[in-house]
Amino acid sequence: MKPIYLDYSATTPVDERVVSAMLPYFTETYGNPSSIHSFGQKADAALEGFRADVAHVLGCTPREIIFTSGGSESDNLALRGAALAAREKRGANRIFITPVEHHAIEKTAHDLADHYGFEIAYLPVDQTGTVMVDQLEQILDGRTAVVSAIYANNEVGTINPIAEIGKICRLKQIIFHTDAVQAAGVCDLNVDRLHVDLLSIGAHKFYGPKGVGALYVRKGTPLLPVQTGGAHENAQRAGTQNIPLIAGLTEALSICVEENPIYIPQHLRHRDLLISGVPGSIPGAVLTGHPVNRLPGHASFVIPGVDGNQLVIILDRMGYACSSGSACKTGSPEPSGVLLSLEIAPDLAMGSLRVTVGRQTTDEDIIGFLSVLPAAVEKARRQG
Numbered sequence: 001m002k003p004i005y006l007d008y009s010a011t012t013p014v015d016e017r018v019v020s021a022m023l024p025y026f027t028e029t030y031g032n033p034s035s036i037h038s039f040g041q042k043a044d045a046a047l048e049g050f051r052a053d054v055a056h057v058l059g060c061t062p063r064e065i066i067f068t069s070g071g072s073e074s075d076n077l078a079l080r081g082a083a084l085a086a087r088e089k090r091g092a093n094r095i096f097i098t099p100v101e102h103h104a105i106e107k108t109a110h111d112l113a114d115h116y117g118f119e120i121a122y123l124p125v126d127q128t129g130t131v132m133v134d135q136l137e138q139i140l141d142g143r144t145a146v147v148s149a150i151y152a153n154n155e156v157g158t159i160n161p162i163a164e165i166g167k168i169c170r171l172k173q174i175i176f177h178t179d180a181v182q183a184a185g186v187c188d189l190n191v192d193r194l195h196v197d198l199l200s201i202g203a204h205k206f207y208g209p210k211g212v213g214a215l216y217v218r219k220g221t222p223l224l225p226v227q228t229g230g231a232h233e234n235a236q237r238a239g240t241q242n243i244p245l246i247a248g249l250t251e252a253l254s255i256c257v258e259e260n261p262i263y264i265p266q267h268l269r270h271r272d273l274l275i276s277g278v279p280g281s282i283p284g285a286v287l288t289g290h291p292v293n294r295l296p297g298h299a300s301f302v303i304p305g306v307d308g309n310q311l312v313i314i315l316d317r318m319g320y321a322c323s324s325g326s327a328c329k330t331g332s333p334e335p336s337g338v339l340l341s342l343e344i345a346p347d348l349a350m351g352s353l354r355v356t357v358g359r360q361t362t363d364e365d366i367i368g369f370l371s372v373l374p375a376a377v378e379k380a381r382r383q384g
C-alpha cells in the first residue's frame, strides 16, 4: 500500500506547475540580476516581476518585499533586524513574543537575550493558544523594541487575531512582526488589513520549493540587515538572488490565491472529520488549539497514555505519516513548550498527535486513518 501523507504542516509537495515555472531560470534566464548586460537585465526583469506579483498578494509595494532563504531566515531578519535597529534608534531593549512561537522566533529571541542584552517578555495567551488582546494596551510600552506574534500556530493550528494586535502596536508606535509561515497560502496576507510592519513567509509550506521565503518590510520600518555584503534586496539582505526558487515561491503563492476557493472547503471537511473522529474513537483524546479559529487543514490532539513519537512510528508502519508536535523537535523526548504553555500537563503533552491535510488528501485517506488509529493507540499504550 502506498503510504498516505498527513503532515502538510511540516512541508508540502511542490506543485508540478511550480516546478515548470522554475525550470527556465536554471538554464535559460540564468544571468545575475546585478549584471548590467542583457543577460543580467533579463534576469533582473524577471526578479522584479516576481517581486511585484508577491507584493500584489500582500497588498504592498514591490520595494517592501525582501526575498530570503526561507521562513527561518525571514523570522531572524525581522526579529534581529528590528530589535537591533530599535535599540540603536530609541534605546528600546525589550522584545515581546508569545509563548507559542515557532523555534525560529523563540530561539532567536533567546539568542538576542543571551548574547545581545535584550529582555524577553510575553504576550499572554489563553488555553487555545490565542493571544489575549485586551491585556496588550497595558503591557506594551516605550521600552518595547519589537512585538512578534505567530499568525497561525504550527503545533496546535490556532489562528491569532493579528489585525487586532497590530492595531494596538500601531497606536503605541511599536514595530509589529508576524510569523505567517503556516498562514501563508490559506489566510489573508494583506499587510494593511493585518496592520503589520513585518511579515514572514516560506514557500515550502504552500506547495513551493524549500529554501526560499520572503519578508515584508513596511516602508520606513527601521531594520538592520543580518546578512551583509552587496546591496541586494533594498540593501537589507546581501546575496545574489536565487531566481529559480523565487519563481517557484511566486507561482506557488499565485496558485494558492486562485485555487483556495476549491481547496479550503475540502481541507475543512477533512479536518473536521478528524476533529470529530479522533476523540470519538479514542477515549480521553482531546483537541488542542482553538476549536474553530484554526488552520483549515490542521487537526491536533493529545492522547493520554501514549508517547507521541512512538505513536507516529506505529502509524508510519501502518502507512500513515503524521507528526507529534513540530517536525523540528522530532526525536527530542521533552514535551513541547507550546503545549505546556497551554496548561497541558507534561505527561499528557508527551502524547501529542498532529494530523494535517492538504491538496492530495482524499476522503478515503481520512476514513482509512481513522480506522487504524484505535489499534495504533492501543499498541502504543501497551509499549508505553
Ligand SMILES: *Cc1c(COP(=O)(O)O)cnc(C)c1O
Residues within 6 Å of the ligand: 009, 069, 070, 071, 072, 073, 075, 102, 104, 150, 152, 153, 154, 179, 180, 181, 182, 202, 203, 204, 205, 211, 212, 213
Ligand atoms: C516551517 C515554519 C518556520 C520555518 O520555515 P522554514 O522555511 O522551514 O525555515 C517558521 N515558522 C513557522 C510557523 C513554521 O511553520
